[in-house]
Amino acid sequence: MRWQIGKRAGWALALAVLCPWAGKAQPSDAPKYEMRAGWIASVANLDWPSKKGLPVAQQKAEYIAFLDTLVAMNANAVVMHIRPTADAFYPSDLEPWSQYLTGKQGQAPDPLYDPVAFMIAEAHKRGLEFHAWLNPYRVSQTADTAQFAPTHAFHQHRDWFVEYGGKWYFDPGIPQCREFANAMLLDLVKRYDVDAIHFDDYFYPYRVAAKDEQGKGYIVEFPDSLSWERYGKPFFKDRDAWRRQNVNLLIEEFSRTIRQTKPWVKFGISPFCVWRNASKDPRGSQTSVQQTNYDDLFADILLWMDRGWIDYVTPQMYYPTTHKSANYDKVLSWWSNLTQPDKFHLYCGLSMWNETPELQYEIARQREMPDKVQGTFFWSTRVFMQNKKGLNQVLQAGEYRYPALVPPMPWHDMTPPAAPKDLSADGKAHLVKLSWETAYSDNLMYYLVYRFAKGQAVDLEDPSAIVAKVLYDHDARKVYLDQQAAAGEYTYVVTALSRNNVESTPVETTVKVSKTKVTTINKKE
Template sequence: MAGAALTALGLPSGAAGTATAATATAARPKDSHPRAAAGFRGMWIATITNRDFPSRPGLTAAEQRAELVGWLDLAVRRRMTAVMLQIRPSADALWPSPYEPWAQCLTGVQGRDPGWDPLGTAVAEAHARGLELHAWCNPYRVAGHADPRRLAPDHPVRRHPGWALVHNGRLLYNPGLPEVRRHVQDAMLDAVHRYDIDALHWDDYFYPYPVAGQVIDDDEAFARYGAGFADRAAWRRNNTDLLVAETAARIKEARPGVAFGISPFGVWRNASADPAGSATRSGVQTYDDLYADTRRWIREGWIDYVVPQLYWNIGFPSADYAELVRWWDATVRGTGVNLFLGEALYKVGDPAQPEAWRDPRELARHVELARSYENVGGHVYFAAREVAKDPLGALTAVLDASP
């Protein structure tokens, strides 16, 4: 099946390292996703470091299941239409995966069987409540530390040490290696093949966020696979493009009704760097700093929906929420790609944030503003813990302002 998918992209089976994503631009048929047109409201349920679920590692299977069902019941009470459950937080899995070990967040020990199937349960229970289940994966994160010996004995990085990089004290898969790209696709697509998920969903981590004094140690991969590219940045962007384009094709081959969505950092490029960019002055630009050409993925139709993380307030000087809504609305116009806006519910009431976040109606104003843009189909809130707490009554204000 994998070889057939690559052939459909115009790429040889085995994905030669010098292939370019330009060969993956053939038009794909768009599927109908019933909640995409209007009224989409989602919440992320994060499992990394037990942020939202499970509340702590080592709970019994029954306790974990009860917590998960509780989050889904909360989603219904808060009038959500979808949940984005993080099923692959650190190159480990919330289902019995043949590719990567059981997730550490479940039992406290990576690779230990928790005694139940969280993803299978989530799909069944979400659908029973009329919710969509979007399976949220992080493609390249391996661990929040730099010691491979702390990984499960059968972890792919233990078996293939050359697949990993260390950046800022953390392990990640090397995006420049074709065999890594194939492995992470296989690992994520296993969930697509085996479960009735509504979407495969990615977050914003591709190449790592820049850190002062840190470099990405991919010299060897670039020397091996970088011939023919203008510079290393172009090669890195192509690696990310290939991951997106190949995954899109393989999803459509495996289960055409499954959507493919990505939630990138909210700024593609500042207008000072590119006239096509937004009127922002953000210190991070996905194109330049994360080697993720999010605008291209939309224009090529590789993804079905995009959820830019617009984690700023209206009027924020360097990244005005209002300007970014305008830019993303214009970017998806006419493409068939659905636009939902990622919202920073976690910032509400935080004294460390700008004063706008101490106004209970800041997020309600986001919803009211977005109504004036025809291509905005809804909003997604980070994250479940805050949906439960409803800081300052901000989510209640959102619901009061919504149809």
């Protein structure tokens, strides 16, 4: 992320109370399928936790507040920064505990808990996908080596690391660095129920400018001469091509590791918004930025998309429509013309530091091309927490007034999960108890509950009818309590939902709700 730009068993009551969908039963012009994700950054304590060394209870409370805010905005995914600087927000044999968590690198939280396990459970409880955000090469935000814990790889493999611009990085040209990163990934994916692995725009770092003794500016070269001489020069004529290949190998290996370990886990990347300027490459965008993915960060995003190594790309389209070098419209047009929705998804990364009308315009533009753009990531969730200029209320009343499902990826498992059975209802007005028998499927993740008022067409493509997303947790029977249904006649529909957001065949029951009881009129299975 470019910071300088502004960057259960039984009752499903907990989810129902947190869920803002209940009570919505109007016709909807909003999409049923649309990615809506929020980034939460941990580096430098930008978002979470707000400070180093907070009590564990406060850490948990802050994180839950972020999630509840996303749920209130009808989001469906959280992108959590869990490996910001070659450290970890979880117990790891490979990397030390993060200083941004406890205040000192290598120091475990007290009382001991596993933040990532906690974060995933809380996200899933609220119907949110959990995208684990990692930085592959960044090691520190300062040059002070005293910050590194005794167990840090820096002390065992000093030759893996280089200092550049007052920060430390893994040298991408050293194969052992790539192997180490891949081992970290394998450990993470094996141990945790993540829905996706996520990278931002930091590959080789952005080039650093300096001035000589005469005050003349120049670009400082990334200090990889030793690895170039050993691993690159014997095989490559062009150093930049070798650097790109180093990153290509990392992306390909990460993709392979994820798919061999847990094929349902997605791999997504959020690059800087400009691949190349058209002035340098006719395939590039009509932009004029000074640094680009291909030429400066050595990240050939187009290759990764074409090879099918990534499941989604989220270019950081943070510049507004008025920006001269890379305005939103030009960048969106360029990326949308590259889409292959049967191969990868395109989500737009939007900056919430832009004014509300700008954000509304950007969302509307994306929705004009649903076959090309499948949703939005917001930088960052902290702005939702601040509710800048009433932004939340504007979006809640407009663009995000109804929930949406993360779009299924057709190259992943499209098998529908087994449908629920024996849907029944009892209770009374404002206390309608729905229950159904679960049918186990390997890919089952949630149940969706729809409610349609008398006279309203039963249309499962209408997201305004979704009143709950209930986590499947291996119960033989699930229960959902609808506290919003006043006296009247309703049709309830329940479907099972796979990890890839594929729905099962529905079951439904039509009931009459009074102040004292619920009477079943009709059932369909």
